[in-house]
Amino acid sequence: MTTASHWNILLSNQINKKNFIENILSGNAVGELAAFNDLKGILFSDLAIDIFIQKEFQYLELITVGADSHRKLSTFSSGQRKKKFLQYCIDQKPDFIIFDNPMDHLDQASRIELAESMKIMATEIKIIQLINRHADLLPFISNNRQINSDSFVLENISHEAHENKIITQSGIPHPAQAIEYKQKVLIQMNNVCVSYEERPIVKNINWTIQQGEFWQLIGPNGSGKSTLLSLINGDSPKGYGQDLHLFGRKKGSGESVWEIKKNIGYFATNMTSLFTRNHTLEQMILSGFFDSIGLYDLPTTLQKNIADQWLELIGMKHLKNQMFKRLSVGQQRLAMIVRSVLKHPPLVILDEPVEGLDDENVVMVCQLINLLKQESNMTIVYVSHRIEPNLAPNSIFELIPSSEGSTGVVK
Numbered sequence: 214m215t216t217a218s219h220w221n222i223l224l225s226n227q228i229n230k231k232n233f234i235e236n237i238l239s240g241n242a243v244g245e246l247a248a249f250n251d252l253k254g255i256l257f258s259d260l261a262i263d264i265f266i267q268k269e270f271q272y273l274e275l276i277t278v279g280a281d282s283h284r285k286l287s288t289f290s291s292g293q294r295k296k297k298f299l300q301y302c303i304d305q306k307p308d309f310i311i312f313d314n315p316m317d318h319l320d321q322a323s324r325i326e327l328a329e330s331m332k333i334m335a336t337e338i339k340i341i342q343l344i345n346r347h348a349d350l351l352p353f354i355s356n357n358r359q360i361n362s363d364s365f366v367l368e369n370i371s372h373e374a375h376e377n378k379i380i381t382q383s384g385i386p387h388p389a390q391a392i393e394y395k396q397k398v399l400i401q402m403n404n405v406c407v408s409y410e411e412r413p414i415v416k417n418i419n420w421t422i423q424q425g426e427f428w429q430l431i432g433p434n435g436s437g438k439s440t441l442l443s444l445i446n447g448d449s450p451k452g453y454g455q456d457l458h459l460f461g462r463k464k465g466s467g468e469s470v471w472e473i474k475k476n477i478g479y480f481a482t483n484m485t486s487l488f489t490r491n492h493t494l495e496q497m498i499l500s501g502f503f504d505s506i507g508l509y510d511l512p513t514t515l516q517k518n519i520a521d522q523w524l525e526l527i528g529m530k531h532l533k534n535q536m537f538k539r540l541s542v543g544q545q546r547l548a549m550i551v552r553s554v555l556k557h558p559p560l561v562i563l564d565e566p567v568e569g570l571d572d573e574n575v576v577m578v579c580q581l582i583n584l585l586k587q588e589s590n591m592t593i594v595y596v597s598h599r600i601e602p603n604l605a606p607n608s609i610f611e612l613i614p615s616s617e618g619s620t621g622v623v624k
């Protein structure tokens with residue numbers, strides 16, 4: 214029997230990753246990975262962290278580290294959570310750890326730090342890193358393979374560029390009914406400050422978002438990006454009493470949350486998991502007209518035509534009667550973005566839209582975002598730690614952390 218070594222394994226989004234991971238952890242791996250079959254393994258993934266958070270009252274004592282031990286894991290930023298969860302995994306004394314896209318949602322500095330921790334850990338524990346993007350190959354691991362089918366056979370990595378364009382026609386479908394918003398300024402923040410439990414998070418934020426702009430919001434993990442988004446979409450009570458204007462109205466001047474939300478198309482990666490019921494792709498897209506999770510209203514012929522046009526645009530019309538939850542992650546992601554822009558909302562917020570996608574699907578999502586930008590007057594706020602070469606935002610709003618709360622800089 215060969216001894217287990219470290220592996221970087223590149224997977225496309227078409228692969229049934231869950232089965233692949235289960236095979237390894239249950240001692241049923243084949244081929245070069247069979248060396249892990251008699252060893253004790255543990256999974257490090259965003260899902261494992263989410264499950265952990267659900268059980269945090271049960272487990273918190275086991276992973277408390279440092280001065281923040283009284284805080285729940287759920288209140289830590291992505292980078293902090295991963296660091297703490299890695300320590301928990303190491304404390305279980307496994308022979309190997311499967312890292313499922315460990316760098317997702319991490320800022321540049323946290324990626325470097327996590328890669329360093331993995332390198333140190335690798336002297337004691339074997340690593341199987343599963344990734345979707347070439348850029349995430351860990352350089353200290355020399356066994357690099359890719360998997361192209363659900364037979365899970367390891368093959369040598371090909372470095373072909375992904376140029377296959379899916380969006381062939383220009384022009385995006387019209388909304389069924391335009392949303393009336395004529396003012397130039399959508400969002401205005403003047404000296405906005407937010408604290409949690411007396412801990413300052415953002416300080417004196419001045420940010421004006423106007424019609425037709427394309428912003429990228431950046432900043433290290435925990436700098437307050439989600440906090441700002443929750444102010445914009447009207448969800449956060451921290452907006453009251455601040456000089457914050459959302460779509461022409463001061464926050465707290467008697468507006469309803471619906472009045473704010475009708476102007477916003479919102480996409481975040483975790484929204485996909487809300488669509489667990491048996492809805493077809495077409496029904497899921499149409500639900501965007503009604504802002505519901507699933508379709509419970511009867512769509513008009515016009516709305517159905519518009520959904521058809523969008524499906525044609527993203528090359529998925531032939532899949533319209535397929536169950537949404539059976540589609541690949543990349544297909545689901547494109548469909549969810551379309552769902553959020555169906556009504557041409559004045560403001561589109563895309564929160565890490567390419568996280569967890571393989572290189573090919575990243576190209577597709579970037580094409581779709583570029584098309585939205587070129588063909589409509591929608592304003593886009595795009596949040597990502599990665600700079601995508603195919604996307605060119607007009608402006609960047611960067612949060613710069615400090616002990617008094619992050620300040621914001623327009624670049």
Ligand SMILES: Nc1ncnc2c1ncn2[C@@H]1O[C@H](COP(=O)(O)OP(=O)(O)OP(=O)(O)O)[C@@H](O)[C@H]1O
Nearest residue numbers: 288289290291292409433434435436437438439440
């Ligand atoms: N409900 C809460 N109670 C206490 N602290 C919180 C709460 N929500 C967020 N925080 C803290 O506020 C800070 C900013 O969090 P936020 O999620 O806005 O950062 P972020 O820039 O979006 O991070 P990431 O890139 O990791 O998603 C973090 O330190 C986080 O732990």
